[in-house]
Amino acid sequence: MTALVFAGVALLSLAIWLYLLLAHGRYWLADQYLPARANALGAQDRAWPDVVAIVPARDEADMLPLTLPTLLGQDYPGKLTVVLVDDASSDGTSEVAEKLSAAHPGRALHIVHSGGPPPGWAGKVAAMRRGFEASEASAPSAPQYVLFTDADIAHPADGVWRLVAFGEARELDLVSLMARLRTETAAERAIVPAFVYSFAQLYPFARVNRPNSRTAAAAGGCMLVRRNALIQAGGLEQIAGARIDDVALGTLLKRRGGRGRTWLGLTADVHSVRPYPRFSDLWDMIARSAYTQLRYSPYLLAGTLLGLLIMYAVPPVVGLAFLGIALAGGGTPAAVTAGAALAAWALLSLSYLPTLRLYRLRGWRAPLLPAVMMLYGAMTFDSARRYHRGSGGRWKGRVEES
Template sequence: MLSLATWLYLLLFHGRFWLADQRLPLAESRPPAAGSWPAVVAIVPARNEAEVLPSTLPTLLGQDYPGPMSIVLVDDASDDATGQVAEKLAAAQPGLPFELVHGDGPAPGWAGKVAAMRRGLESAGRAEYVLFTDADIAHPADSVRRLVELGEADGLDLVSLMVLLRTESAAERAIVPAFVYSFAQLYPFPRVNRPHSRTAAAAGGCMLVRRSTLDRAGGLDQIRAARIDDVALGTLIKRGAAGGRIWLGLTARVRSVRPYPKLADLWDMIARSAYTQLRYSPLLLFGTLLGLLLMYAVPPVVGLIFAAVALGGGGGNWSLVTAVAALAAWAALSVSYLPTLRLYGLRSWRAPALPLVMMLYGAMTFDSALRHHRGSGGRWKGRVEER
């Protein structure tokens, strides 16, 4: 019954997180007038991205943005041919100004990606907007234009998109939609987008930031050690000194091309930062694992067991009441997962299997804590975060 009460609260009162209805408008009714489009610089932090750049960088170089736009790609001390590949792609598709910047890796006290973002800012000039976009993100030709339209029309200081992640392998189809669903549960998008709510977040693959607001908030130095840089940036813009307005939404048009073909690849991706999300707290870890069991394991396990007991004539009315409450909780969590499955074009039969996926997430979170205490937490492309 506690599990059922939890799911009723989440469905009815937790910021409509599960509806997946915060989408970038197809067209703004009040775009900037001709000749008044603000300048934009796109900054791409890239470490060992030679394989994905041919699928993504041309989509940035091919933007149809009506105003001034340039691109800065930061080769973050790569071990592969990231820089050379980027230069060849830019030379083959002239048009937008392109600059390749070489980074030496993070200074002490800096997270790797944030350090690369700052390195890009140092070469970016004074554009009114900065688009931080990951090297694995492919954009439609109107992507930047639509982001700026929304920012200008609604006076936003940060416009961010949770891009559509790849779901081509069996592991991706099982794990990835639940990742997006869980992120929305932690940071309900409607609450993020409400000016007077304290809930703040962003999605790191695509973040358009008003440069003057970022400067007023103290710049990237304020989040220099952040491993979960997108949530940190959203919090800085909304709740920091600048007190800016932010918007976070979903999209099926801006896509990540990074493959996670095996469960082990996704496991590493999640275990890299799960314990960071819990602020390295054993108490929060225990509470999280207990919460996952209550919310996701109890409904199907208890429901099926007590339904069998009730059908067998045992346990009396208590068995029936317990079975109904548990199965109702299972139905509620399944219903809440359907909009995310539709976003990814996946069949609805996956919804009742969400508890199995979330038990995997619990195991990944526990493994993340183990990695941290062993000194190997946050490993990413050969780098391990400082203890």
């Protein structure tokens, strides 16, 4: 009976991986990219729409010198205004921004201050709204596009140009890029690509980009939003309490009366400069919001952990164990169990290779994905533990109610 159970679980794992590779939105191919500037759609001599870039910033004095100049130095041919929202910082964020602005007199920078989120609002969403309201009040005419971007995100000089050209050509309400995260330390190289891979598995980009699909998401570091679409969807008030604001905004815009068109892609030149030098830093980053993704449900938590075990632990553990049994004369049942589990391991490793190539990492890391995903399971469990202890919403010294 025990042998049959292991055989059944191994075959289940193989079936799951066959489905994921063949029928789950091609999530693993990592093939959704903006066209290069030379091939971007949109005429050079067109009337370019006005854009406001909104940067929520809380204690980001160290990040801004590496990122804010990339916005202020954009070669966008239309009008581009940058609004930085100082969200009750205590490290001189505004002063740093003012000095950086002085070095780029050709680009308008407005600094607005926030005393923190009002009741019922998540901190980042409240700062986004504060910046949006400031941009509406300060300009003689409202911009056609709003670029929500994080304080740790650096953009290429033609970044806004390409986003707008793509959005205009495809008549999109949202163009979002998953910024390339740092992989400079050993911990970052081990954890970060798996994070991107898991996000794409949960929200297959090709499905997000199909208008008739219900799959919706965005990546919070870079979200170009058509202003009228945001207003027609009810504004940021509709996602006021969302701590995973990017997915919430992508869902809001895509499902606005069945008319929304959104696009989510990968990029090699929009990147985060925020370092995660220690494994504990990455653990905290993931554990801070993993349970939120599960809607604080212990049942979803249990299902997620069980799913991770079947998908990632069973292939190497059962495969190697029953391979040894088969080689020792265990017969056909052991060979079938080992073959199914090892085939699942091979498939999951194959699926991870495009993400590793995106981050210029060697393929030998692919078979180690199960170990990384077991760590993700532990981080998710820790996220639930923190939530039930009342410390799950802490971010940069601020505890946000869930």
